[in-house]
Amino acid sequence: MTDLATLKNHQFRLARRPVGTPVKEDWQETTEAVQPPPQGGLVVQTLALSLDPAMRGWMNEGKSYIAPVGIGEVMRAGGIGRVVASSHAKFPEGMLVSGVFGVQSYATLTAEQAAKTGLFPVDTRMGSVTQWLNVLGMPGMTAYFGLLDVGQPRPGDTVVVSGAAGAVGQTVGQLARIKGCRVVGIAGGRAKCDWVVGELGFDACIDYKGGNVRAGLKEHCPKGVDVYFDNVGGDILDEVLAKLAMHARIVICGAISQYNNTTPIQGPKNYLSLLVHRARMQGMVVFDYAERYPQAVAELAGYLKDGRMKSREDVVRGLENFPQALNGLFTGANFGKLVLQVAD
Amino acid sequence: MTDLATLKNHQFRLARRPVGTPVKEDWQETTEAVQPPPQGGLVVQTLALSLDPAMRGWMNEGKSYIAPVGIGEVMRAGGIGRVVASSHAKFPEGMLVSGVFGVQSYATLTAEQAAKTGLFPVDTRMGSVTQWLNVLGMPGMTAYFGLLDVGQPRPGDTVVVSGAAGAVGQTVGQLARIKGCRVVGIAGGRAKCDWVVGELGFDACIDYKGGNVRAGLKEHCPKGVDVYFDNVGGDILDEVLAKLAMHARIVICGAISQYNNTTPIQGPKNYLSLLVHRARMQGMVVFDYAERYPQAVAELAGYLKDGRMKSREDVVRGLENFPQALNGLFTGANFGKLVLQVAD
Known part of the structure; x- marks a missing residue:
């Protein structure tokens, strides 16, 4: 068993609520002793964290689909970790697990917290650690259920996806192609557009930064x-x-262009096109589909294995780089699913 | 057979495309001879015309769910009329019919036009002429299919309807109550609110002009x-x-607050609430349900007969009053379904 007493837990806590793009002063870096596992609980060493646009919303006050992160709390983040101490029957020491560990190098969880946050074992024969944060993780689940359940594509449909080179977008587009659709991506910059067409097999990609x-x-x-x-x-x-x-069906998965607004959200002024085209616009939150994740993971892992689906992760190393890495999401600095590698 | 040669056809034609609220100069009043019925066609004397918010959209250039009215053409309008000359087998002289006659005192239709615009006989035992333009007409059909097919209310649901005292709103609210929902209207002014609660049985009504x-x-x-x-x-x-x-389900039926805009449509800046609440916003156009109108008319006529549903029409007399009457829709001057009575 790892000697927890020798370990330090590095953490990023939310110091205050950001206005617009988060700045350094919005974060507080802390270092404390690793808490021992409670009876029936466990300690997980964070290996890699998923950095997602949704995290910006969790930093705001107010009602949303999930409670905001409190001031002074460790920033919420999902990730992959290794169990380093455990009295939990299902998660023995040495096991790789996926869960909500926060932006910290070690997470101590009660059995109740493990259950509530959906901790589960990760099988690296199905995909790599970073793929478990991408195609086989929340972005992949979001793509799968958002596209198939809410978007309901039929073979021959034209499917458009924005953020096409991003974590969710890359899987949406490839999945739509597998389901027989014509796929058009929208992404920022020639390199991303070339990649989704050349490597992922999208039918076309529109460069919103360089084109019209x-x-x-x-x-x-x-x-x-x-x-x-x-x-x-x-x-x-x-x-x-x-x-x-x-x-037409519009899946409202996010609105990254608006998350750092200091003015009101820009409402879609063309929404009456929904009327003209008898179309619908529907919001989705991936957590609603938790019971069906295993089915989606199995299908997507199959596509990874047989080569019909590719994945790309943009890995930033070092917990200390968390603030800059997160902000890169909003300028499109990342190319592929953004992962913060914390340990090996 | 009516001597058509003695009759004059008074018409309102679209003189130019309005900017903002239509003004007098946007209309051209013409008087011409009544055209005799073509072989297999008919002539209808307009008794009453339906004045609807959607008419404002038909006056604009550009793609929508229906072609715009051309410059110089008689303004499009649905109505109830009496067949005064006919060689059409299904619509003999003397019959009351519902159809698209335009803002004119007589409409001459080919058999093809009659079929294409959905001309049908009106049975005044099911409802009065004005009710055939209201609960049993397009507004009622819009309410019925918009609420039931798109809104999909369940007993116990809270249903909110704006324009609650208007043609569509009054039927939406009463139908939702009949289906076991709690109904809250939004209308302009105390009188309208009192009426939908006191007379129509809405559970509550919010006065957007006088209240918050x-x-x-x-x-x-x-x-x-x-x-x-x-x-x-x-x-x-x-x-x-x-x-x-x-x-939640939002039925996008119209946007009367925006139809006379000279600036872009105001987009719903709170649309990300669709994501938070896994909700959908869906547009509808009543014409899509034409095959099912008879079923809806039968059900609604039953409610009118047994007193579970009431209707209110605001009748303006005289074809010459068309322009002012139409504009009243946008200020909320009408109280109930706005009908232009052209003849008795």
Whole structure:
């Protein structure tokens, strides 16, 4: 058993609520002793953390789909870790697990916390540690249930996905192709667009930084957009609304363009296109599908194995780089699923 | 057979595309001879015309769910008329019919036009001429299919409807009550609110002109809004978005607050509430349900007959009053379904 007494737990705590883009002063770095495992609980060493746009929302006050992180609390984050001390029957020492560990090098969990946050064993024969934070983790689950359950694509449909090179977008697009759809991505920069077309097999990709989204949609979606999987909101949502096909489905998964706003959210001024096209716009939160994760993981791991699906992770090393790495999500600095590697 | 040669056809034609609220100069009044019925066609004398918010949209250039009215064309309008000349087998002289006659005192239709615009006989034992433009007409059909098919209310749900005293709103609210829902209206002014609560049996009504919509929703929808039937858009849509219950359904039927905008449509800045509440917002156009109108008419006529549903029409007399009457829709001057009585 690891000698916990020799270990230090490095943590990032929320010092105050950010206004706009988070700055250094919004975080407090702390170091404390690793707490021993409670009766029936366990201690997990964090190996890798998932950095996600949704984390920005958790830093705000107020009602949402999940409680905000409290001031002074360790920042919430999901990750993969190794059990280093345990009296939990299902999670023995040495096991790799996926769970909500927070931005810290060690997490001590009660049995109740482990259950409530959905701790589960990770099988690296199905995918690598970083893939378990990507295709086989929350982004993959979000893509799977958002696209299939909410978007309901049919073979031959034109599916558009924004944030196409991002964690959710890359899986949405590849899954839509596997299901027989024509897939058009929207991403920032030539390199990302080239990758989703050349490597992932998207039919086309519109570079919103270098090109014209309206012209791109017109060119690549001549019959209109049947399914739009929206990760970004803002102007791009409005452009897609203007190009809907009849009975289109818009999956509202996120709105990264709006998360650091200091002004009100930009509402989609073209929303009456929903009326004209008898279309719907529907929000989703991945946690609702928790009971069906194993089914989705099995299907997606199969695609990874047979090569029909690829994944890309952008790995930043070192817990200390958390604040800058997180902010990179909002400028599009990352290329692929952003992972913070904390230990090996 | 009526001597058509003695009759004059008074018409309102669209002279130009309005900017903002239509003005006198946007219309051209013409008088011409009544055209004789073509072979297999008919001539209908307009008795009453339906004045609807959607008409404002038909006056604009550009793609929508229906082609715009062309410059110089008779303004499109649905109505009830009496067949005064006919060689159509199904619509003999003397029959009352519902159809799209335009803002004119006589409409001459080919058999093809009659079929394409869905001309059908009106049975005044089921409802009066004005009720055939209200509960048994397009507003009633819109309410019926929008509420039941798109909104999918369940007994016990809280249903909110804006434009509650209007043509669509009055039927939405009464139908939701009949289906076992708790119904909260939003209307402009004390008189309308008192009527929908006192006469129509809504559980509550929020006066958006005299009161505070946010406070009203908080008071009357303590468990949130399960179904919102939106006729108005704008700030009220945003207020309701902020009060959604989980898995709420928003029916986008119209946005009368925005139709005379000279600036872009106001997008719902609270649309991410759809994500938080796993809710959906869906547009509908009544014409899609044409095959099922008879079923809806039969059900609604039954409610009118047994007294479970009431209707109110605001009747303006005289074709010449068309422009002012139409504009009244946008200021809320009408109380109940607005009907232009053209002849008796």
